[in-house]
Amino acid sequence: MKKSVRRCKFHNLLFGAAFFATLLFLTAVSALPVRAAENLLDPGEDLVVVIDPGHGGENLGTEEGKRLEKEMTLITAQALADELRQFEGITVYLTRTEDVDLSLEDRAQFAKDVGADFLFSIHYNASLNHNLYGSEVWVPLSSPYNAYGFQFGQIQMESMKEMGLYLRGIKTRTGQTGEDYYGILRFSTALGVPSALIEHAHVDQPEDAALLETEDQLRAFGVADAHSIARYFGLRSEALGLDYTGEAGHYAEAEKNGIQKLTLEDTTDPEHLQLSFSSANYTAGKAGIQVVAADRDGMLLYYDYSMDGGQTFSALMKWPEADPTTGSYKQSFYLDLDFGKIRDPEVIVRVYNQYDRVKESETFTFTQSFGDEQTDPSDVPPGKEDANGPGQEKPDQVPEKPEGSTDPAATGEAELPAQADGADTATQSGDTADAATAEEAGQETFDNLSGAEVPGQETDAGASPKRPDLTAGSEDGYDALLSFVSRLRGILLLFCIFFGGLFALLGLARLVNGYLSYRTAEKSRKEHARKRTLHTDNPELMDLYEADIYGAGLKEKPLRKQDKEEDDLF
Numbered sequence: 001m002k003k004s005v006r007r008c009k010f011h012n013l014l015f016g017a018a019f020f021a022t023l024l025f026l027t028a029v030s031a032l033p034v035r036a037a038e039n040l041l042d043p044g045e046d047l048v049v050v051i052d053p054g055h056g057g058e059n060l061g062t063e064e065g066k067r068l069e070k071e072m073t074l075i076t077a078q079a080l081a082d083e084l085r086q087f088e089g090i091t092v093y094l095t096r097t098e099d100v101d102l103s104l105e106d107r108a109q110f111a112k113d114v115g116a117d118f119l120f121s122i123h124y125n126a127s128l129n130h131n132l133y134g135s136e137v138w139v140p141l142s143s144p145y146n147a148y149g150f151q152f153g154q155i156q157m158e159s160m161k162e163m164g165l166y167l168r169g170i171k172t173r174t175g176q177t178g179e180d181y182y183g184i185l186r187f188s189t190a191l192g193v194p195s196a197l198i199e200h201a202h203v204d205q206p207e208d209a210a211l212l213e214t215e216d217q218l219r220a221f222g223v224a225d226a227h228s229i230a231r232y233f234g235l236r237s238e239a240l241g242l243d244y245t246g247e248a249g250h251y252a253e254a255e256k257n258g259i260q261k262l263t264l265e266d267t268t269d270p271e272h273l274q275l276s277f278s279s280a281n282y283t284a285g286k287a288g289i290q291v292v293a294a295d296r297d298g299m300l301l302y303y304d305y306s307m308d309g310g311q312t313f314s315a316l317m318k319w320p321e322a323d324p325t326t327g328s329y330k331q332s333f334y335l336d337l338d339f340g341k342i343r344d345p346e347v348i349v350r351v352y353n354q355y356d357r358v359k360e361s362e363t364f365t366f367t368q369s370f371g372d373e374q375t376d377p378s379d380v381p382p383g384k385e386d387a388n389g390p391g392q393e394k395p396d397q398v399p400e401k402p403e404g405s406t407d408p409a410a411t412g413e414a415e416l417p418a419q420a421d422g423a424d425t426a427t428q429s430g431d432t433a434d435a436a437t438a439e440e441a442g443q444e445t446f447d448n449l450s451g452a453e454v455p456g457q458e459t460d461a462g463a464s465p466k467r468p469d470l471t472a473g474s475e476d477g478y479d480a481l482l483s484f485v486s487r488l489r490g491i492l493l494l495f496c497i498f499f500g501g502l503f504a505l506l507g508l509a510r511l512v513n514g515y516l517s518y519r520t521a522e523k524s525r526k527e528h529a530r531k532r533t534l535h536t537d538n539p540e541l542m543d544l545y546e547a548d549i550y551g552a553g554l555k556e557k558p559l560r561k562q563d564k565e566e567d568d569l570f
């Protein structure tokens with residue numbers, strides 16, 4: 001008995017030590033990578049903000065909407081200033097309160113003269129093909145202004161999302177001289193005034209335009225902007241009952257002395273785009289196509305598709321799970337198409353990145369006409385999808401169907417045009433979609449995984465001690481209690497080791513991830529520096545490059561006449 005007690009103490013010590021070691025380790029690991037991001041801009045004692053209603057006078061801005069842009073920006077900017085003035089400790093100026101001409105240089109100079117801590121330029125957008133939609137913030141190229149604009153932009157994006165807009169992101173654009181393309185940002189930067197240009201929405205696209213119909217709606221954008229700015233500076237307003245003073249730590253992390261990766265201009269088309277057969281119901285005239293696409297140095301934002309070989313295209317669709325505030329988007333999705341009366345559809349998909357650069361797919365065709373009465377049997381062995389369309393290889397990302405599955409529903413058996421003759425005359429159930437089977441396949445894998453876990457759990461359950469009989473009060477009962485307690489410790493210890501290990505792995509992963517993103521950011525900065533050098537040193541090359549972008553008419557061409565003139569428009 002004595003021996004047992006001593007061993008018990010030893011166990012206690014061991015257990016205690018292990019527990020505290022784990023606890024210490026957890027604390028250390030969880031404390032490691034968390035870096036509270038703060039507002040990188042310190043406005044000092046007196047906060048002064050300048051609101052710049054874009055355009056004015058002869059400079060109309062876009063004329064594609066219900067109102068002229070110069071009128072819209074003034075309505076929004078005035079509502080913005082009114083709302084922002086209700087916050088404490090801020091002085092707000094407008095560059096113009098009337099419909100007057102004002103050069104971009106004068107606007108920036110005005111901001112400088114009043115000692116502005118930030119200039120916000122208010123705009124509405126339009127695109128050449130009237131198809132783009134969504135909200136974006138343009139920020140300066142150079143540090144630290146890029147970081148200031150980025151941190152404000154993240155808050156602004158959140159606000160625009162709440163206003164019901166699609167997000168196009170926080171972006172930079174380099175002009176011919178290697179400086180900021182947008183004059184208001186260029187002049188402000190030259191004078192040392194932090195700045196951002198807000199393109200709220202597109203006046204020439206129905207969904208966006210519906211949010212810009214009335215003056216109240218335009219004022220609502222001003223109020224939303226005011227709240228973004230107040231949040232950015234951590235202001236409070238007794239009158240409005242709003243308090244953003246506790247916002248520190250809610251700022252996006254940003255590199256003060258560099259260009260944020262998410263703001264880097266993407267000057268290349270999306271690199272990867274592949275269509276592959278997923279499913280077809282030839283009688284019903286419907287098919288599913290898997291789209292796999294990626295942009296190496298940016299992100300994808302929209303897609304559209306043609307079913308008639310490129311003669312007509314659908315409206316611009318939102319890219320699945322695209323989020324410019326993180327740069328993430330889905331790299332593969334299923335496109336369900338209804339061909340209607342088209343018997344021999346030729347499918348083309350175009351994908352658009354954040355800078356509206358486009359990649360068009362090869363034409364995708366089917367081996368059988370749609371709309372026929374299905375007399376053929378549909379009994380083709382699985383794994384023959386690549387028989388469809390020229391060069392439609394199965395991409396790596398496509399989830400593989402489970403090997404050796406005997407469930408015909410899970411093998412996509414029924415989807416393909418028959419090539420064997422009609423032994424089997426059963427008509428196919430039509431709605432069978434390979435997308436669904438792929439999901440099933442995934443589901444199956446998942447099920448298998450969780451299935452594998454079940455026995456483990458069962459084992460655990462089996463190993464768990466039986467409840468000791470405490471009512472007995474005998475030595476047996478006491479021993480049982482001891483054994484129960486020691487087992488409980490064992491389980492707790494296992495728990496600690498398991499979670500300790502888990503957190504250790506997580507910590508390691510976060511460290512590695514941190515290092516990698518640092519490396520990537522560094523690379524982007526170098527790349528960007530190189531591009532800027534290219535701009536200044538080799539104008540001919542840049543001319544070529546510009547022609548490349550706009551020549552094909554793919555990119556949203558700004559309302560430009562001459563480059564010099566155009567700089568003065570924004």
Ligand SMILES: [Zn+2]
Nearest residue numbers: 054061123124
């Ligand atoms: Zn504008």
